[in-house]
Amino acid sequence: MADVAxxxxxxxxxxxxxxxxxxxxxxxxxxxxxxxxxENDAFFGYDPIDRGGLEAPPATVNKEGIWQCKKHGSTACNQCFGWKKQIMRARTVAKKAGKK
Ligand SMILES: [Zn+2]
Ligand SMILES: [Zn+2]
Structure with a gap:
């Protein structure tokens, strides 16, 4: 019997x-x-590396149950939710720090 925790x-x-x-x-x-x-790296097409984690800015859920940024009220805000750019930046920092 396989009891999964x-x-x-x-x-x-x-x-x-x-x-x-x-x-x-x-x-x-x-x-x-x-x-x-x-998970996020895989979704955005990157190889997972030990990089700094992202942090989401203040957001609220709209009528449709989708998160939108508080600042601009956008569900796909390029400035607040520009993850691809932020991941890229975190990767660059991590690579620089890791390479001697
Ligand atoms: Zn937490
Ligand atoms: Zn925004």
């Missing part, structure tokens, strides 16, 4: 403009032991 309770994730964050709006969170980098 239940996942840690209360590990809620939110999806903002196609990127996944923990309930605290963090991609890497020590509070809830969450790391969504691999």
């Amino acid at each position: 239940p996942p840690t309770a209360g590990n809620t994730t939110v999806e903002i403009n196609d990127a996944i964050f923990c309930e605290h709006f963090k991609e890497v969170c020590t509070d809830c032991d969450y790391d969504g980098r691999e």
Whole structure:
């Protein structure tokens, strides 16, 4: 009998403009032991590396249940939710730091 241990309770994730964050709006969170980098990297077409985690800006859920940025009220805001650019930047930083 295979008893699968239940996942840690209360590990809620939110999806903002196609990127996944923990309930605290963090991609890497020590509070809830969450790391969504691999998933987000794969979604945006990058090889997962040990880079700095993204952090989502203040956002609210709209009538349709989609997250939108507080600043501009946009669900696909290029400035607040420009994940691809932010991941690219984090990768550059990580690569620079890792290479001797
Ligand atoms: Zn968290
Ligand atoms: Zn915005």
